[in-house]
Structures are given as structure tokens and as C-alpha cells.
Amino acid sequence: MHNLELTDDQAAILETIKKLVQGVVAPNVLALDEHRQFAQEGLQGLAELGLFGMSVPEVSFGAGMGLVPLVAGCEEIGGQSGSLARLLTAQVQCGIALARAGSGPLEDVLTGGKRAVYLGPEFGIVAVGSSLSGFCELVPGAGEADLFVIAARGDGAGLYVVDAGKTTRTVCQSLGLASTAPARVVLSGAQGALMASGVDAMVAIESADVAGWIAGAATCVGMGRASLQLARKHSSERFAFGKPLLAQQAVARKLVESQRGLDAARHLAYHAARIHDAQGDAVPVAMAARIAATEAAVHAADEAIQIHGGYGYTVEYHVERHYRDAKTIEVLDGGNELLKDRLAAQQFAG
DSSP: OOTTOOOHHHHHHHHHHHHHIIIIITTTHHHHHHTTOOOHHHHHHHHHTTGGGTTSOGGGTSOOOOSHHHHHHHHHHHTTOHHHHHHHHHHHHHHHHHHHHTOSSHHHHHHTSSOEEEEOGGGOOEEETTEEEEEEEEETTGGGOSEEEEEEBSTTOEEEEEEGGGSEEEEOOOSSOGGGOOEEEEEEEEEOEEEEOHHHHHHHHHHHHHHHHHHHHHHHHHHHHHHHHHHHHHHHHOEETTEEGGGSHHHHHHHHHHHHHHHHHHHHHHHHHHHHHTTSOOHHHHHHHHHHHHHHHHHHHHHHHHHHGGGGGSGGGSHHHHHHHHHHHHHSTTHHHHHHHHHHHHHTOO
16 A cells, blocks of 8 residues: 555545535634634534544544544644644544543543543653642643643553643743643642553553654644645745746755655655554654654745745745744654654664
8 A cells, every 4th residue: 555545434534624624724724823712613623523533443432543544634634723733633642542541531532522632751740649740831722621631650650631620721822833722731739530550551651642743743744735835836926037936946946845855754654654553663653753744844834934035924824824833843742852862762772
């Protein structure tokens, strides 16, 4: 099978997502971002399509379709709204983690009855007994979350569910992902429900992490490709020295370099998803995909801004938003540098 090829079922899911994106997401994305309004309508639309459970095994009441359709979906959504793609990722991560743990409010997460956000081990939240303490500086979705699924360290290490009302949340004015209701989250002895511990917790947490890295990569590919398309359109319509910008060698080379990086990242994202769905070890490839995609998206958006000139800094042209969203994803979940350190430790340590 070609790396980017979808089955009929996966292609059908992608078509439903495309309709939602064009009908619901695209018309409102600029206003939501400008006014920092939560992408409620889009998230509700995803819930109604049953997409929160597409990557959850059928035995856990999901669709059992693996991560490939998640990649395709996040890429499509990311091309319009990185915020909505991130919210979908968080909900899917929580569903996957709870399904692996075999307990918890799984039905509410899969149906969208509860807005859920995953807090991974990179935040360093510590559990002593069932009491959790720590803080998270920037968490997309936290401002509107009903519950948190937490990978905790310490004596009580494991996977926990905490009612969001038991935490202290402060709204953040983040650079990007403005429509996710980003917030700072503080846990000061909040009581959590233990879902899994030991090996079971490790498996659940790794599954959520892998899904997050791959979905984040796909989201960035979508944003980068959108930036590239906008730059190509603008450069074909604007003239300098008697010919379109697109015919200028310097501009054409910028587009080529952007395309090259995005194509490589896209293949890595799909490759990681296919390894995961074949029950292989997708961790290193998923991390590599996330690193490659964020860097490619930032590069593509940056070049698109330069090609647009002064227009590139105005909200109507979208590329500045894609740049802000890509830079924000670049530092989330521990950031690219942490992932590079983990890859180095796994692959090159003596």
C-alpha cells in the first residue's frame, strides 16, 4: 500500500471532515482567532460525526480504525484551524488512554459529553496517594475542559482522571491556538481517580503520547500546506519587474523548499501511523514526525509571510495565523528540543 493511500472507509471519514471544515470551520476561523473565542461549534460537529472514537479499539466502543484516519483528519482540519485540530487531538488522546486503561469516563469522552484534555508526563505532575500536585503553564483546551486525564509521577505514579473543577485555571494569552481556550493549570493536592498503574499505566500513557505526536505532526502539515497554497496563489497574482512573483527564481525556490519539507514530514506522519496500526514500535518515528512537521510548518508559514510582503502580517491573509499556531505547537508537550533529547538517548546513547 502506498504510504498516503486510504481505505474506502478512511476516505469516507475524510470526506465528512472536509464537508465540516468547509461548511462550519472555514467561515468562522478568522473571527474566532481574532476574538479568542472557543471553537465550540467545530468541536461539537466533530463529536456528532463520532470522530473522538475513531482511533479507539472496537472492544472499547470505538471505531477501531487506528491512527491513519486521525492523520488524514488533522491534516485537513489543520489547513483551516490548528486550534480545532488540537482540540480533536486532546479528546482522542484521552479516549485512547482511558481505553488502554480499561476504566474511567470513556463513554463521555468518546461522545463529547465531557471535554477532556490530556496532561502528559512532561508536565511533571506528582501523585502522592490519590493527591496530585503540580502546574502546567500552557494547556490548549484547559479553559473549557470538564476533566483532565493525567500521567502522574511520584509514589502514586499512574494514569488519573481529575475533575477540572478541582484545579485552578488561569486563561493564557498565547501566541497561537487562540481558539482552544488555553490556560495555566495548577493542581494543589487535587484528588484524582486512579485509572491504571504500573505497566498498564505505562502502556496507556505511551499510546496517548504517540497519538499526540502523530496528530500534532499531521496538524502542522495541514497548516504548512495551507501556507504554501496561499503563497503560491499570491505570487501568481502579484507582479514585479514585469512578471509574476512566481516566475522570480528566488520566490520559486522558497516554494520548492517549503514543499520539500512538508512532503517529507507528511510521509513521516503517515509512516508513524501505519507502524502504530501494525502493532509496531511507533515511538521514535512519531517523535521524528512531530519534529519534522513543526519545523516544516514554521518554515512554510514564514516564507509565505515574506512572499506576501506587508500583506503577510494581516489577519485576512491567514498565513500569520498559521505561523503563530505552528510556533505554539513547536513548544507544546515538552517542545521539540525535549523530543530531540529523547531520540538521542534512544538511538545514539553509548
